[in-house]
Amino acid sequence: QVQLVQSGAEVRNPGASVKVSCKASGYTFTSYHMHWVRQAPGQGLEWVGVVNPSTGRTSYAQKFQGRVTMTRDTSTSTVYMELSSLTFDDTAVYYCARDVDGFDPWGQGTLVTVSS
């Protein structure tokens, strides 16, 4: 079955960077774009950006331009999202989600906590 498995929870200091992984299985990795969406505690969903696993091409939400980098490793069917210059407002659960004309499925989420 199609599955997205994300890396574990992370704690970072303000100003640091974090890199979250999302390993795909059960389908052809390069056939579908992968999005990243985050959700701050008690808040709604916020789109971060998308990566094309076939070409590596990316598109980021304007809010995160210059601070986010999405990459992929086709040999391991894994996509990565790195967010730099972290602030307390970046504390959130970060999800990867496959784009099949709608986001389906979603990874289990990775909690990133920014704390001093």
Next chain:
Amino acid sequence: SYELTQPPSVSVSPGQTARITCSADALPKNYAYWYQQKPGQAPILVIYKDSERPSGIPERFSGSSSGTTVTLTISGVQAEDEADYYCQSADSSATSAYVIFGGGTKLTVL
């Protein structure tokens, strides 16, 4: 860019019909998608392309579109349908993509 507006909350009794709206503030409206999220869980897709239902989603979930407003309808609401619901739309060009979510609606089953 544009925004998607949802009511913060909707309450219904079991067996009744719940309707959750999502309004876009600008044209053109692109396809809309709906997600259900229960506490502590990742969202799941319940409606795609305004009105299509993924396999495995109960028939009581349906979607419709009129102008720049889309509606998620849950007929015969069950206690297990209590969750947050988010609408989502997207736009893209040759050089960029843009995805937006509504603010979410908390469905309470009384």
